[in-house]
Amino acid sequence: MSDSRNNSKSDTDDPIKKRITKIFESRIDTDKEAIEALTDLSTFFHDNTLQTRRNLRSQIEKRSLAINENFLTALKQVKEAVDAIYVDISSMTSAVNEMQECLNSAQSQSHDLIQQTNNLQAESDKLQIRQQIAGAFISKFQLTIEEHQQLYGSTRDDPIKFEFFDALARVQKIHSECRILMQSGYQTAALDIMEEMTLHQEGALERLYRWTQHHCRNIDLNEIGLLMEMAMQKLQDRPVLFKYVIDEYATSRRSILVRNFIDALTIGGPNGNPKPIELHAHDPKRYIGDMFAWIHQAIPTEKENLLLLLKQCDKHDLTDQIQTALSHISDGICHPLKVRVETIFNSEKDLIVLYAVANLMRFYQNIINNVVKGGQLEECLQNLQAFSEHSYLNSLSQQVKVLLQGPPGTNIGLEPPKSDLVPPQSVNKLLSILKEILSVASMVESRQSDITKIVSCVIDPLLHSVTESASHLPSVDMACYLLNCLYNMQSTLAMYEYMDDRMERLQAQSDAQIDTLTSEQASSLVANLNLGPIYTILQSSTTKLDLNQLKMFMEKLDAFLEMPEILLLPQVSLLQSTNHRLTVQKRSQSVIVAIYKQLYDRVHDPSNEYQNTGSVFKKSPEEVAELLSC
Known part of the structure; x- marks a missing residue:
């Protein structure tokens, strides 16, 4: 067991084995560092021999040493630069410290001055605001130097220009805005400004009045321009000045109209076209017609120019003034017109010409009176119309009188009727x-x-x-x-x-x-038919008619029925009107028919006991009436 433990330990502690194991376990194709190392190695390892492999280590170490030496050299330069920066920063720090000390010293010394400066700056800001307010107030409620010059002019005779009306409108605007100022609590300032603006306005209107009056005194119709229209519109607020200007204009135009009328009568138009009206004085109708035609053309022109002068005015209240001015302008032609018209009527004897001229005057009178109402011209035209009517009626009366009195100087009256009784x-x-x-x-x-x-x-x-x-x-x-x-x-x-x-x-x-x-014709028929005694008996109910007398009457009646005209009065046949003759004839015959009917009824009345009446009255009253067509 100890042997195996030693073996594993020896395996673990063997570095070569570890590296070999690591090499076998690693994947070169995914190892980035290994690839970079091999790539760098390929730059100086060219031949893969035994000698080069033995020297590989020493070459790598030499190469690493060279790299470190280069790095050391570069780092030394960096260190030297950093040391220089350090020295500079140290000097800057010393300077900053010195400046801070100076600043602290200056700050402590100028603290009061800075506070005073701040106070003055705040006061300056307030004054600047006040200055702006005052400037705005002055620009709103005071005239500029240019506006003042435009209102009053540099000299007394300076002409009015359009800028004058702008300045005057500015004065009126300031005056009206002072009411708002008074409502804001500035009554004293507002009243002072209003008084000043009133003085400016009165002075400007006085100058405008003088200029307008002078302009109207020498005005020509072509000079009525926009300035005059604006001037009259402004002066309308001053009725007295406005009236004076209108009167001056009317007086000027009156003299010009009279002069033009006299020129038209005696000189004619430009270059003699049209010819002077008085060249036709021998022809009353044309002479009078040309004069009235000129007046008919001139007066509406004067009215148009007067309305043009007052174009911008409120004409609602100017109707009477316009008519008064127009009447004053046209009154000047009354005298020359009247003299010439009366001369024509006093010299002309032809009744038809007098009447034609009178009607011509009436025609123009109606037209002119529609333009000019009142004044001397209307009265003059009325008098001339009355005079013309009197003239032609008087001429007609004279002709009637002459014809009815007979030859001049005889005064024998109308000639006596002739035997034919026709009108003379x-x-x-x-x-x-x-x-x-x-x-x-x-x-x-x-x-x-x-x-x-x-x-x-x-x-x-x-x-x-x-x-x-x-x-x-x-x-x-x-x-x-x-x-x-x-x-x-x-x-x-x-x-x-x-x-x-x-x-x-x-x-x-x-x-x-x-x-x-x-009546005379009926009396004649009664007498010719011997109806007088018979009619007398008819009036008495007791007296009886004589049949022999009735037979004589019937014989004459039969002859009369055959030729009714035989018993007609000669004077009736002289009547020029057939209707009059027939009327007299029928009315007189109806009297005979009426008497015949009474007679017929009396005789045929059984109570009267007339015998053999059929042999006397062979015709009934109706048949007699039919024969006479009554």
């Missing part, structure tokens, strides 16, 4: 003049009033003269003559409107004359 030539001529002027009047706007006045101006004196001239005639001749005159008047007026009332009055007069003629 004067009546026909007057009606022809009336027809001519009514043909013009029926085409105008205010034709109802014109037609009524014109007809009254002619028909009333004509009726009076006709009645007066017929008053010396016998009743039948007078009735026939008046009917013929009235028929001509009715025939003339029937072609025109608004004549219903006049036609009714003429018809009433005609009916009266027809009644007269009917």
Whole structure:
């Protein structure tokens, strides 16, 4: 047992055996260190001989020694560098210690100064904040130097520029924001700033007023630009200054309008085109029409430019001022217009021309009055219209008077009726003049009033003269003559409107004359048919009719029925109206028919005891009426 223990011990303690065992047990292909050792060995172990194997150990040791020597050399250099660093660090440490000592000494010495500096820095920060606040306050509630210069200008005559309105808006904005400042508790500062801004605003508006007034005094229509519009918008807040500027503008434009009107009358347009209006003074219609056409064109232009001047203003409260200014501008042309129009009406004698010019003036008057209301121009146009109406009515009256009075200087009145009882030539001529002027009047706007006045101006004196001239005639001749005159008047007026009332009055007069003629014609028939005594007996219920007398009546009646016109009055046949003749004839014959019926009924009444009535009355009243077409 001791032998075996010794054997195992010897096996365990034998290093060579251990290595050999380890070599056998190891796996070279997975041993990284072994592979690296063999790889390094291959660098200098080239030949695998006995000699080289014996020298292998010594070579490895030599190689290991060389490596250690190289390492020692490199380590020496490192040590020298570390020693140098150490020396430097030691010197730095000494310097740092010295600096620390100096710093500690300086710190102890400047402690009070640092504390004072910190206090001053804090105070400086506070002052800087206050400065920023004050700067912001000033920039918000004070004007800059440039804005102040823009408000007041460097000189009194400096023109207004757009920057002026920016500065003025800035003043108004500061003034309004002061209310917020007052609500924040800074009443004193806010009131002071508001007072200062008010002074600035008043001064700026005063300068703006002077500039605007001067500009309006010398204004041309092409100079109404944005600056003027903005100026008027700002001045609207000052009604008095605003009114003064509007008045100055209206006065300036009034003189310019009058000058332009006179130039248009006497000089004409640029380079003589259009020609002067007064070149056509010989043609009243064109002359008056050109003048009113120029006014009709000029006044709306003035209104447009006035509205352009007030474009940026609130026009809700400016309607009256605009109309007043426009009236003042246009009033200047009243005198030259009135003089020329009155000259034309005083010199022109043609009635149709006078009436045409009056209607032309009425047309333009309505148009112009829609643009300009009130003022002297409206009154002037009304007076001229009244004057023109008076002129043509007076001219018409004069013509009527001349024709109704006979030749000049005779004053014999309307010529007496002739034997044919037709209207005289004067009546026909007057009606022809009336027809001519009514043909013009029926085409105008205010034709109802014109037609009524014109007809009254002619028909009333004509009726009076006709009645007066017929008053010396016998009743039948007078009735026939008046009917013929009235028929001509009715025939003339029937072609025109608004004549219903006049036609009714003429018809009433005609009916009266027809009644007269009917009465005379019926009396003539009664006399020619010997109906007078018979009709007297008919009025008495007790007196009996004579059959012989009735037979004579029936013989004349039969002859009358065969030729009714044989007993017609000569004057009735002179009536120009067929309708009038038939009316008189039928009404008078209806009287005969009525008397015949009474007579027929009396004779055929059994209570009257007439004998052999059939031989006397061969026709019934109905047959007589049918034969006379009554």
